[in-house]
Amino acid sequence: MNIHHIRMMAITSSLPTNNNSLFSVSARPQLLVTSSLSFISTTSIHFHNYSFHNKLHLRRQLNSVRKLSRVPAPTIAMTKVQEVLPPPLTSTSPPPSLFDGTTRLYISYKCPYAQRVWIARNSKGLQDKIELVPIDLQDRPSWYKDKVYPANKVPSLEHNNEVRGESLDLIKYIDTHFEGPSLFPTVPDDKEFAEKLLSYTDTFYKTVVSSFKGGDVTEAGTAFDYLETVLSKHDNGPFFLGQFSLVDIAYAPFIERFQPFLRDVKNYDITIGRPKLAAWIEGINNIEGYKITRSDPKELVESYKKRFLANP
Numbered sequence: 001m002n003i004h005h006i007r008m009m010a011i012t013s014s015l016p017t018n019n020n021s022l023f024s025v026s027a028r029p030q031l032l033v034t035s036s037l038s039f040i041s042t043t044s045i046h047f048h049n050y051s052f053h054n055k056l057h058l059r060r061q062l063n064s065v066r067k068l069s070r071v072p073a074p075t076i077a078m079t080k081v082q083e084v085l086p087p088p089l090t091s092t093s094p095p096p097s098l099f100d101g102t103t104r105l106y107i108s109y110k111c112p113y114a115q116r117v118w119i120a121r122n123s124k125g126l127q128d129k130i131e132l133v134p135i136d137l138q139d140r141p142s143w144y145k146d147k148v149y150p151a152n153k154v155p156s157l158e159h160n161n162e163v164r165g166e167s168l169d170l171i172k173y174i175d176t177h178f179e180g181p182s183l184f185p186t187v188p189d190d191k192e193f194a195e196k197l198l199s200y201t202d203t204f205y206k207t208v209v210s211s212f213k214g215g216d217v218t219e220a221g222t223a224f225d226y227l228e229t230v231l232s233k234h235d236n237g238p239f240f241l242g243q244f245s246l247v248d249i250a251y252a253p254f255i256e257r258f259q260p261f262l263r264d265v266k267n268y269d270i271t272i273g274r275p276k277l278a279a280w281i282e283g284i285n286n287i288e289g290y291k292i293t294r295s296d297p298k299e300l301v302e303s304y305k306k307r308f309l310a311n312p
């Protein structure tokens with residue numbers, strides 16, 4: 001087991017399965033996190049070396065937490081456990097028993113697109129419903145293209161005997177086809193705004209990345225200015241729609257990479273003069289479902305240097 005892949009995870013347990021949209025109630029995820037932390041600290045319960053494949057074990061642990069706390073199940077919003085992330089599968093790894101009814105999310109730990117879907121899965125508390133299957137993209141197993149996903153990219157989701165791809169489609173698919181708090185608005189105005197922000201992600205990425213090669217980061221600055229402007233639209237929380245949503249999930253993996261890269265390589269701090277963006281970064285860094293998906297910023301900077309600054 002690669003120690004690098006052992007990260008803290010949060011299980012969203014026993015959130016009410018109906019009417020639990022973060023958009024229809026006033027509860028915000030950060031409040032859920034706070035309540036879980038206080039719950040953990042008052043009962044001093046910690047889980048160690050939790051193997052994610054041991055679902056029965058998880059159930060027992062959660063039940064014992066409930067008994068010990070004497071708190072009815074739905075009030076336990078978040079419970080911290082340690083997820084031992086599986087090592088990436090390589091060209092010599094046999095495939096999982098495909099299409100056996102297990103829902104599987106194929107990812108790479110380094111891919112920002114896969115990270116989006118991984119965050120969505122965690123944020124909805126689906127760790128025991130959607131199995132993570134990491135793939136080593138540099139040494140990809142041939143069965144992945146042949147039997148799972150002919151596009152041969154990550155992420156992909158095996159669910160109900162079908163495999164789907166494309167991160168923005170998958171985060172929506174997971175949100176609508178699985179239990180857990182709803183992460184997308186239904187009110188038409190909010191929905192339209194959310195869709196607009198989701199469709200801007202590609203332009204955002206291209207605009208920022210195009211500024212990497214030259215000495216001038218003005219263009220990247222305009223993309224961050226745009227985020228600052230849209231972040232000012234809602235004042236009921238630090239997130240794009242006020243409350244945490246799929247929109248935050250779509251941007252988080254890129255900001256995670258752009259911020260340290262621009263700081264280290266261009267001496268450019270994306271938060272200077274952008275208080276809303278600074279608050280957003282602070283807010284997202286407190287989301288449990290995101291925390292565990294983050295990579296080491298130094299590694300991200302090194303990989304971006306190789307990718308964007310290496311001489312042709």
Ligand SMILES: N[C@@H](CCC(=O)N[C@@H](CS)C(=O)NCC(=O)O)C(=O)O
Pocket residue numbers: 108110111112113114137152153154155165166167168
């Ligand atoms: N538009 C896709 C992009 C997915 C993507 O490009 N994934 C990369 C890794 S970050 C990949 O699988 N690359 C392998 C390849 O292109 O062969 C999405 O949003 O899911």
